Amino acid sequence: MGYKNEYHRSIDEYNLATPIQLKMVCYWVLAGLRIVLTFLPQIGYIHPDEYFQSIEVIAGDYFDIDVYKPWEYNASFPVRTAVFPYLIVGTSYSILSRLSPYSIYLFGTPLKSPYFLILFPRLLMCGFSFVSDYCLYRICNLYNQNYRVRLVTYASSYIMITYATRTFSNSIELVLTSLLLHFVSECMAYSEKIVFQSDHLFERYRRASSDVERVKYYKLLASLPQHSLNHCLILATITVAGIFNRPTFIAFAFPPIFFWLQRGLGSKTVGLLDFHIRIFTFILYGIPTAIFFILFDSFYFGYLTLAEIHNLDIGMKNFVVTPLNFLKYNSETKNLASHGLHPRFLHFLVNVPLLYNVLGIIGLITFGKMIYSGLKARWLELPRIQSIIGLMTTSFILPILILSIFPHQEPRFIIPVTLPLVFLYAEKICDNPSTKTVAYVNYKARKQSQQRKNSKIRKLVATWYICNTLLAFFYGFAHQGGVFPLATHIAAELKAKPHLTHIHVFTSYTYSFPTALIQLRNTKRTYITKDKYKYRLTKDFFLYEQGARDIDDIYEDIAKKLQECEKQFMVKKIPYRFYYALPVTLFDDFMEYAFKNNSRLIHYRVIRTFYPHVTVEWLPFLDTIKHCIFYGKSEVCIQQLFEKPAENVFKLLRQFGLLLLRIEYPTKETNQNIIL
Incomplete structure (x- = not known):
């Protein structure tokens, strides 16, 4: 029921009318x-x-x-x-x-x-x-x-x-x-x-x-x-x-x-x-x-x-x-700046x-x-x-x-x-x-x-409706959308791996990885056996979040960590699996740097690509447009854009993904395969 009086006129901006029964x-x-x-x-x-x-x-x-x-x-x-x-x-x-x-x-x-x-x-x-x-x-x-x-x-x-x-x-x-x-x-x-x-x-x-x-x-x-x-x-x-x-x-x-x-x-x-x-x-x-x-x-x-x-x-x-504490923290601009x-x-x-x-x-x-x-x-x-x-x-x-x-x-x-x-x-x-x-x-x-x-x-x-539909898809499924499927994949990997195998995962240009979803075993708790012996579980998952660092630096860090893992395997016989998750848009840069180094430091192969995944900080870029901007080849750019529109759209859509690479220590066989 509505209320209205002469003094307050609380809803005098509106004319009351008989509600019309419409379906919901x-x-x-x-x-x-x-x-x-x-x-x-x-x-x-x-x-x-x-x-x-x-x-x-x-x-x-x-x-x-x-x-x-x-x-x-x-x-x-x-x-x-x-x-x-x-x-x-x-x-x-x-x-x-x-x-x-x-x-x-x-x-x-x-x-x-x-x-x-x-x-x-x-x-x-x-x-x-x-x-x-x-x-x-x-x-x-x-x-x-x-x-x-x-x-x-x-x-x-x-x-x-x-x-x-x-x-x-x-x-x-x-x-x-x-x-x-x-x-x-x-x-x-x-x-x-x-x-x-x-x-x-x-x-x-x-x-x-x-x-x-x-x-x-x-x-x-x-x-x-x-x-x-x-x-x-x-x-x-x-x-x-x-x-x-x-x-x-x-x-x-x-x-x-x-x-x-x-x-x-x-x-x-x-x-x-x-x-x-x-x-x-x-x-x-x-x-x-x-x-x-x-x-x-x-x-x-x-x-x-x-x-x-x-x-x-x-x-x-x-x-x-x-x-x-919240107000005390946020009252300082230097804290907000971080x-x-x-x-x-x-x-x-x-x-x-x-x-x-x-x-x-x-x-x-x-x-x-x-x-x-x-x-x-x-x-x-x-x-x-x-x-x-x-x-x-x-x-x-x-x-x-x-x-x-x-x-x-x-x-x-x-x-x-x-x-x-x-x-x-x-x-x-x-x-x-x-x-x-x-x-x-x-x-x-x-x-x-x-x-x-x-x-x-x-x-x-x-x-x-158009704006809300697009934004619902963007924030609901596309924006950093590969992180959750990646967590699901890693969780399955942790369950399927041999007991002593260590998992190492590098990530770049992705939001923080939610480790609670992969149910890591508790390495901080002290367990007690029936015979009153105390022990702790060893850590078997290692996460290295690289944020927005340059791909060159990430490559060198991966190579360094890979050598450490290989050394532990040779000395302590600790098996390992090494992965790197990055947006598809960065894969060309990664391959280019790897090619310059003759891939002598690491060997990699694509395990899976998770779609859709949009990294706003590193959006897809068509090669044809790159020719226009960086090389000044506007004629080639315009020709390819109009002659192969379907192919260009397909290439663009393929870049909206999160790539998971398996990183391995190079052997003589892998190096020969790369050279061939």
Whole structure:
């Protein structure tokens, strides 16, 4: 049910209309697609944080394996809470561990494989992503807005298909922001109704001519339900949890919490005392959640033990507050510089259009018009401060403004603004005649003909779906897409190899290799036999991540390490297998350098190529174009481009792969084969 009154005019930017019952087929298809792509799975590697702030953190605690915990979880100075990794990955792996024996018994297949190790956490995140969808649906229903148009737009965004189903802390932040907006919107709608009735009864009470009449209105006032502290505990809990998940959540929580605090201010029955009571109660309700997170992290990182509690040997040194460490770390520019410094305007000029294409551009243009109206003192053209439009506009713009203060800016940092952006502008990119939206903006009524308007909207719709389809494929499957298949291949290699064989893997121009997926045996734990003998397992997997180093230097390092392995084999009889994974685009450079050295140092052969794999730092380059640019042979270039288009396209597509080479120590036979 919608709420509207003369005082607040909370949704006076819209004309209420009778909702038209439309089928939700499109939304359910898109929702099903989100689930199917999670099962597939998506092999695209968006950012190392997907693995190294969740799976790598928890896998070692649930399985007896070696993992490489990132610096954020260093016990000496932890900047991330362990609560959410345990909630998402820990819960998933607990279920996986319990189901694995049944899988072995029924199908003969264990669940501790790279596929299932990413599937279970992603399925849980996929389920959480639908909480955000439900929040959008509830908000639209509260204010009688067309939820169908908005849900279809929301579900068709590649953010919900790729980012929201991954184990990013930003994805959790998106869900928590959606919950905040839902509960605050509910409180605003409910309070408007109560405040309107309260103001009406108070005015009647003030104008009452007799004591009997005053008593009557006083009782009616007293019978009105309480609304001032509605959902306070829930909001405080979500806010504190969000801050411990990512301290940047303050930027996303500030607008909805501010709107919750100032509900009804300026009316006859709500004053500054209510405002201060809400602040005090909100802080009070947030304390238990903060204590829980502090205690959990203090135990997890070893700052606090049960023995210290038993002996009452507890001080401030026994507690760790990860958000404070996070802020302390990021307050120094030199620390941010190690992760990359960006222009302050990157979020607005690049990240918003990249994430939301036409929807984001419409949002930025609309905000620009609001600024212009404010400068011209056209206050009636601006959304009301206590309206749902005011809440959503502030929740879209203000977090981006705050995060733009920090020089390290990545697109995923601002994905929590997806819900307010879709709520505000989804109808602007939908075909109104076909979807029959139920609301239109009053002060933005267009004078153009409906036919011309529909043509423009159809172009926007086409742009929206084309961009989201391409970006869903790029981030979901192509971007660094060979790393996960490589991990699957290495995991199979580790299981199939002879027991004493060592595996050496070099990588270059790829993101960090997620070692938790290949289930390395634990070399840090001390095992005890039945006879009380202690022993440790020897390391049998060695990873050498070369990043963006020159191929010449990598070749020399491979040759040096190969000689060491061969020496160990000759002296200690330790067999080995040596691999090098690199983008196909670098293979020509590798072969060229190997040819210059007559391949005397190493011998190599292609084992497998994993498709698709896009390395943005080293994109494919056609030989014909190379002739144009480097050798000035423009005639040859143009001739080959137009004479052999299919061949050129095939050559280009073949370069979107990750190549796995088997490196071997050269023998007389291999050298003779190379010369021949």
